[in-house]
Every structure is written in structure tokens, then in C-alpha cells.
Amino acid sequence: MQEELLHSVVKLTKTRDVDSLESSLLSTIHEFIGCQKVSIYKSTSGRGELTVECSLSLEVLDDKQYYWEESERILSPSSELLSCLHSACIIAIQDQHGVERRWIPITLSDKPIGAIAIVSESLSSADQVLLNAFCCIYENYLTILHENERDKLTGLLNRQTFDKKLKQLIEKQVVKHHKTIKANKGRKQHEEAMSWLAMLDIDHFKQVNDNYGHVCGDEVLLILAQTMEHFFNPTDLLFRFGGEEFVLVFEPVKFEEIERLLNEFVALVRRTKFPFVDKLTVSIGIAKVGPYDFPIHVLENADRALYAAKESGRDQICFFESIAGDYTRPKGDDDGVDLF
Numbered sequence: 222m223q224e225e226l227l228h229s230v231v232k233l234t235k236t237r238d239v240d241s242l243e244s245s246l247l248s249t250i251h252e253f254i255g256c257q258k259v260s261i262y263k264s265t266s267g268r269g270e271l272t273v274e275c276s277l278s279l280e281v282l283d284d285k286q287y288y289w290e291e292s293e294r295i296l297s298p299s300s301e302l303l304s305c306l307h308s309a310c311i312i313a314i315q316d317q318h319g320v321e322r323r324w325i326p327i328t329l330s331d332k333p334i335g336a337i338a339i340v341s342e343s344l345s346s347a348d349q350v351l352l353n354a355f356c357c358i359y360e361n362y363l364t365i366l367h368e369n370e371r372d373k374l375t376g377l378l379n380r381q382t383f384d385k386k387l388k389q390l391i392e393k394q395v396v397k398h399h400k401t402i403k404a405n406k407g408r409k410q411h412e413e414a415m416s417w418l419a420m421l422d423i424d425h426f427k428q429v430n431d432n433y434g435h436v437c438g439d440e441v442l443l444i445l446a447q448t449m450e451h452f453f454n455p456t457d458l459l460f461r462f463g464g465e466e467f468v469l470v471f472e473p474v475k476f477e478e479i480e481r482l483l484n485e486f487v488a489l490v491r492r493t494k495f496p497f498v499d500k501l502t503v504s505i506g507i508a509k510v511g512p513y514d515f516p517i518h519v520l521e522n523a524d525r526a527l528y529a530a531k532e533s534g535r536d537q538i539c540f541f542e543s544i545a546g547d548y549t550r551p552k553g554d555d556d557g558v559d560l561f
């Protein structure tokens with residue numbers, strides 16, 4: 222048992238990404254504790270709203286069959302899950318048939334960010350200790366992976382994780398695209414919501430550094446990143462690509478919605494008070510993310526649109542699909558995002 226336990230810890234900490242860590246954690250819990258179902262919930266709060274998602278779930282159908290369920294938004298989380306998320310305390314209840322439901326909080330830098338939920342027969346004290354230990358290992362390892370994915374100054378996702386995250390989004394879209402084609406066979410097509418990628422750049426940021434120093438420049442970057450986090454949905458992916466350049470990836474929405482949202486954000490930045498700086502504006506270039514697109518091409522399109530927004534006077538948004546004329550950056554212009 223001890224040897225198997227050590228092996229499972231080695232397996233758990235061998236993974237290099239959150240998805241494999243999660244599937245490894247759920248199989249380990251199932252293997253050592255035995256349960257009917259074990260799930261990982263993640264919560265994010267933005268715009269005063271709590272969003273809960275079941276990121277992975279393992280259900281035992283019989284001795285040999287399991288059912289894995291991936292990423293699903295939970296529209297009405299149970300009251301026990303909500304109190305676990307709010308209090309960061311373990312919650313356990315038992316029904317009249319002896320089935321126990323237990324929620325163990327997951328915290329990152331002392332903030333509750335989710336919970337492990339397990340449905341099982343009543344757990345012995347030894348099993349409870351083991352379960353809590355697995356959850357702690359998961360939490361510690363998640364902290365390391367999380368820090369590796371983040372930009373040190375702003376806490377947004379970093380450039381290194383971009384390709385992986387965008388590929389995941391595109392893969393999801395391909396699956397959805399096939400399902401929609403199947404479901405709509407012979408039916409009239411409705412306008413489909415698209416995923417979008419936006420490249421955002423602070424206008425004349427060099428002047429902020431030149432006039433007030435790099436420390437003030439860094440403060441501006443941090444406030445802008447926090448403004449983005451509050452304004453956009455928790456499910457949108459926000460990256461700092463380096464310098465004063467940010468990349469935002471949005472889950473599928475209609476053109477009018479993304480246009481309204483980004484125009485609102487540009488207006489919000491215009492109104493925001495930054496330290497020392499009187500007025501700060503941003504320019505945004507936007508491109509569609511199609512189910513069969515390569516990340517590099519989407520980035521190139523958004524970069525061209527950004528260049529067009531800058532050339533048209535800054536402080537505005539511009540869609541790649543609606544730019545007329547050639548907005549390829551001239552050679553030697555190193556203002557654009559480093560695409561490679």
C-alpha cells in the first residue's frame with residue numbers, strides 16, 4: 222500500500238499541465254479511496270458575479286467502467302458547494318442510505334478558487350486523512366503550475382501559455398462545429414457566434430515611461446490589467462504578451478456583442494484615472510478565430526488590425542475583416558507583437 226501510495230504521488234507530481242494533473246488526481250482518489258463520483262469545481266468572480274465550472278468529473282458506472290465528463294458550466298451550484306467556496310471549509314453531509322457527499326476547498330494564494338467534490342460511502346478517518354493529503358498535494362502543485370503560467374507584474378497569463386490555450390479553444394470549436402453541422406443537417410443555418418482574438422496596445426506608452434519613469438509605467442500596466450480582469454468575463458483569456466501589449470481571447474459571441482464590449486472597454490480606459498498620467502488610451506485590433514485556424518495566422522490578422530487602428534488615429538478598435546488597404550507593418554517597425 223505504502224509503495225503504491227508513493228507511486229501515485231510521483232505520478233501526480235510528474236504532470237506538467239493542469240489538465241493532466243486534474244485527471245491524475247481524480248484517478249488517484251478513485252483508486253485509493255473508492256467513490257461513486259469525484260469532481261473538480263473551479264470558481265471565478267468577475268463583474269460582481271460568481272461563475273462555477275465543473276472542470277473534470279469521474280463517475281464510476283460499475284467495476285470496470287468509468288465515465289469522464291469535461292468542462293461544464295454549473296448554472297445553479299448546490300448550497301453546499303457555495304458554502305465550501307465562500308468559507309474555504311470542508312463540508313460533508315450524509316443521506317439516509319449512508320451515502321456521503323463531501324466538498325474540500327481548493328485555495329490559491331489563500332483565495333478559494335474551487336473545490337473537490339466526492340460522493341462515496343461514509344469515509345473512515347484514515348480515508349479522510351488520505352483524501353485531504355491528496356487535495357493538499359494537488360493544491361501545492363497547482364500553485365507552482367499557476368505561477369509558471371502567469372506574468373509576474375500583472376498576474377495575467379503569459380506569452381508562453383498562449384499557443385497551448387488557443388489550441389485548446391480551437392479544438393473545442395472543431396468538436397462543436399462538427400456537432401452543429403450534424404444537428405443542422407437539412408435545417409436553415411443561423412448566424413453562428415464566433416470566438417475572437419483581440420490585440421490591445423497602450424497608445425504612446427513610451428511617453429509615460431519617458432515623462433514619469435518606469436515605476437509609474439509599471440503601475441499603469443498593473444492598473445490596466447486589473448481593469449481588464451474586472452471588466453471582462455472570467456472565462457475570457459487575458460494575456461500579457463510583453464511590454465504594453467495584451468492579447469485577449471473571447472469565447473464565442475456574435476460580432477455586434479464583441480464590437481460593443483470592446484468599444485465600451487476603450488471608453489472605460491479613456492475615463493480611468495491612472496497615477497500621474499492625465500489621459501491614457503488604448504488601440505485594439507480584432508480577428509476571428511475559426512475552427513481550422515492556426516494560432517499564428519489569427520495573431521497576424523489581429524496585429525494588422527491593431528496597426529490599422531493605430532494608423533487611423535489610435536484610441537479605437539478595428540476589425541481585421543473590415544480593414545481596407547494594406548496594413549502590414551513596415552519592415553523595421555518593432556512596435557508589433559513578437560509573433561514567433
Ligand SMILES: Nc1nc2c(ncn2[C@@H]2O[C@H](COP(=O)(O)OP(=O)(O)OP(=O)(O)O)[C@@H](O)[C@H]2O)c(=O)[nH]1
Pocket residue numbers: 422423424425426427428430434435436437438439442463464465531535555556
Ligand atoms: N514600464 C514598463 N515599460 C515597458 C515594459 N516593457 C516595455 N516597456 C516600454 O514600452 C514602450 C513601448 O513603446 P513603443 O513600442 O515605442 O510604442 P508607444 O510609445 O506605445 O507608441 P504606439 O504603440 O505607437 O502608440 C517602450 O518605451 C518600452 O521601453 C515594462 O515591462 N514596463
